[in-house]
Amino acid sequence: MAERSFAREVQDLRLGDGEEFRGEGILAVTKALLQSGVGYVGGYQGAPISHLMDVLADAQDILAGLGVHFETSASEAAAASMLAASVMYPIRGAVTWKSTAGTNVASDALSNLASGGVTGGALIVIGEDYGEGSSIMQERTHAFAMKSQIWLLDPRPNLPSIVQAVEEGFALSEASNTPVMLELRIRACHVHGSFIAKANRKPAMALAEALENPVRDTGRIVLPPASFMHEKEKIEKRLPAARRFIVERGLNETFPGDLDEIGIVLQGGLYNGVVRALQGLGLADVWGNTRVPLHVLNVTYPLVPEALVAFCAGRKGVLVVEEGQPEFIEQALATELRRADVPTPLYGKALLPMAGEYTAGVLSPAIRTFVETVAPALGRALRTAPSPAAVLADDRIKNLARTVPARPPSFCTGCPERPIFSAMTLVQKELGQHHIGADIGCHLFAINPPFEIGATTMGYGLGPSSTAALQVKAAKRPIAVMGDGGFWHNGLLNGIGNAVFNKHDGVVVVVDNYYSAATGGQDLLSSRADNKTRSTRHPIEAAIRGVGGKWVRTLQRTYDVATMRDTLREALTTTAQGTKFIVASSECMLNRQRRERPAFAAAVKRGERRVRPRFGVDEDVCTGDHACIRLSGCPSLSVKRSADPLREDPVATIDQSCVGCGNCGEVAEAAVLCPSFYRADLVHNPSRFEVWWAGTQARIIRWLQMRRERRHMVLTT
């Protein structure tokens, strides 16, 4: 069950002809898939395309009604392999993931798929995680498209264009027997807009029909001599077919303008940014009218040389706006112009930065320089675009650099992973600093303050193998961290199996929070929830033992910092041979609260007895050393100015957002910090006897308190 419920959005998937769909870009894609008669969908969740997976997971009945098969793939490789169903059968399939992280994982299957080619439309929806908000290495999916010859769509970032790209994408794939990638940038995935829907279509051919009437063709299988034929076919048949389709359907758009001595060639995804930049210079308006002719590449691979040459010919200069590097499009265009002997000067990375996101702030000055260089007269007439330069030049603003702190992501309030790293910190205080290989997932936040734990991260589920070279005899053992998400994605074999087989001596900590939490709390094999459509509750420990793990400890309550610390110490110091596995299990607090809060409130309403724990700090006992925060970093545990005028340092305080996970108290105990922490259990609907007994004790306590306080004089301050 995902972090966010899409119960309402699911209804939008039922919209019929002419009805208006309003919502997020990635949800529009989901509706477009159903409108296109997709037969099966798979993928691996991850920002910015998680919602595509989540909404389909919540829409299983609709999918069943249409006969659409939906899978939550174990990895992007598994998702890409799913597209094999479209190789021989005229069935449309779509898969999705975060790129380039996921495309790296899927490459093996993608290369094979692209080599043999497809019959049914095969669409790969790519969340291009590039620029602000990205959580991965900065690379381009474009390179994958070129090396495997998979067509790449980069539509203008508005819902109608995106929906059209899905529909045309399938058609293009079928017309050219080639898989197609649909690239959506982060903001396009999250953009709120609207489009006019069409009714959903059942797949042209039912999957069951294909299964019952199997078809095969050795010529489609990647093995010599077929593989050599495939490469020829790619160039002689599929590429020309694709270019013909792109031209016939007018997938790329040319927006005319009166300033025809200049022109701009751009990726569709950058259209809105370019138009806004032109607007600032007085060359376009908010309704998309432009004075500079634009050639918008909604298909960025393959390019159509004739169309590009035709657009460039006769102009004094053309600007290529292409985000990221290397600048494949600019290079290709330059080559085509040279071949066609068209002398039009080409500007691109010469004026725009080679690397980094093309924000409006970057585009505007580049376009200005372009115009000024190519058409000086026009350049002088340009309006001055809005700019913060004057403000930013002021010392009062410059000095903010010394004031405003960075705010990297961190563990949520009550996160069960925090105590694991508190314990690791305590162990390292005893045994010294260790080499700790990190992995992908929420636990990677441990690299930030206060823990600053984790040396490298090599990829999802690759934490343990990232310490493989260091598995040698030494005074210290390497530690590797891996989440349950990574474990089932790739880690069981490349992490655990690899460690067992190579007799690693190190420690592997598997952080099990019951979900693929970082991507939005999707279920996994080891999830504890009952999932009607998936098989869950497969313990991680059983899997580890299954591949030969011997020394395995499973902790069912990560908040028990002392036990966690002692287990880690044992794993690091035991004489036992082989890899030491620690499975640290506790439910992701975000998801747990989402499940428990309403249930708790309902129970209290029904008059049932319920206890809500919350933690607090006695500010007059706290001495303001903040050791507790250095071992926790919980958002609900902060500091405030002391009410005591004698004390200089701020004291610890716990705010209303505390969920009573208990980490504060456990850490205070385990690290023998200070006695300031207390837990206040609020008992809702207590029994009569409880009330009476508590009242009696309270009365005696109050009498004792008054007795002592009468004796002591107070001077009010």
Added chain:
Amino acid sequence: MLDVNLSADRPITLAILAMGGQGGGVLADWIVAMAEREGWVAQATSVPGVAQRTGATIYYVELIRRRGNAAPVLSLMPVPGDVDVVIAAELMEAGRAIQRGLVTPDRTMMIASTHRSLTIPEKAHPADGIIDGRPVLEAMHFAARQVIARDMQALAAASGSMISASLFGALAASGALPFSREAFEATIREGGVGGAASLAAFTAGFATPATSSEAVKTETGTILGGTPTQRARLESLLRRVDDEFPVEARPMLRLGVARLIDYQDLDYAGEYLDHVAALVALQPSLASEAARQIALAMAYDDLIRVADLKTRQGRFARVAREAEAQERQLLDTTEFLHPRLAEICATLPARLGKRIEASPAMARLLTALFEKPRRVRSSRLTGFLQLYAVAGLRRWRRQLLRHEREADFLRNWLDLVASEAPRDPALALELLRCRRLVKGYSDTRQRGEGKFARVTGALPQLAGRKDAADWLRRLRDAALADEAGKALDGALATVATLEDGP
């Protein structure tokens, strides 16, 4: 050749800077829903990603009045220098918005919550790492066309709602959007869940702030409880404060006296005044700092003090208040204590305590018996009585080992200050302040004493230098900079290289 005439229409642009979990998305959704119900075209986008997990994140919205079926081309990201409304859900996020060039004098209505959500380095600092927010407020008023800056978090919390609601109210009040208050409120109602609370917070955010009324202060300096003789003795102590000490030090001294009668008794408060007086005789300028530091040093944090504070009526009331305990609800309070042998011996009569410390066998036994995490239910009679009994040891505190050691520490420290007071008042002042290094319990306390020793250990190298005080201050700041004391190592290394100086 075609001729293009461009429309002058421009969208209203809003950027929302928030932290994951603050409901920035809800705010953006409200704005979109309102615009659409008012017949406008709205586009919103965001780059949450991992920032959803407590990190800084930005939401961007553009609104434009519908023109038939024409589809506007709206930006997916804020254009620096071209943002009409910037909403910041926290003070430093407002600063970030300004740094990004989103706030400009010709255009931007800046709506910011002035509350702070401290970053981990600010919280984790061993002393005081809280960043001064004033530069952001100044920058805000310089960079923005208009500023609405209030503690929107407090307003929301008071209404039991999220900050997004109070910010939405402030947005309505700002008049930056061409929509009526009714439209805003209708949008919240149509949003459903938590509507009532959200509307209350909205109203609070909408209202123009009442001129901040001073909090009613309780009469200070009044004496409560005690026998007539005790009261008379306290009055004489207070007279002593007024007669013997410089005027600027008297408030701090009264606090000190109040603290020490609360901590121990009148005699102890008397000793306190004697200690301060001794230093003032040597160097009057030390009075205020001496009054503060000596009071803190004498009111050292021991088990008795902890038990005392945790068993008071006032504390019980505060816990109930913070837990928001309602009628027909019970409150059960559990204390997390971990007394170690050292603390246990320190709470025994000096001789006995030392003997036990000296005997490994006894030490082992007591460790086995007592040194373990204890969860004491102070709201239950059994637990309360344990703490109450420990607090009762106060009567004998002066005979206990801990007091003997604290007294030694106090004496040595004050002697050190006294030795420098006549010739280098500045240095003496810094020495007084070094007491700040010694705080906390168990390990923390030991680490503090270690740092105190290392810092004051540098005195021989420094004494006599014109900039000695300066150097000592630097050493102290270094000692407070990080837990491990890396900064201090560096600073001491530097001091060691000083040749006989200016």
